[in-house]
Amino acid sequence: MKKAQGLRRVFAFPFLLALLSVGGLVIALTGDGWRDAAAWVALGVPVLAVGWAMATRRR
Template sequence: MKHRLSLRRVFALPLAIAILSSVGLVSALTGDGWRDGLSWIGLAVPVFAVAWAIKIRRS
């Protein structure tokens, strides 16, 4: 019997990436100072996720 994943488990990581990148975009557009650091972190998350996925796929 195949193990089926729930919708919550399937979409948890993509939803977290979407939320973090949205926070990064909004913080980049709304201010300077600490918001610049927050935007760098938020917008780096999708880049690192893609790099991680490529690394996992190749090994």
């Protein structure tokens, strides 16, 4: 059996993805220029993480 993991370890990555999503949305709504690029990156990371998880899960 696997060793039990703490809540911090289990929810660390999902919490980071949530912060990136919220931060990206706020940045996108508050400015133009370099903020648009930062918003695209911040909102793209969760999408890439889901794609990676789906690809590795199917193997």
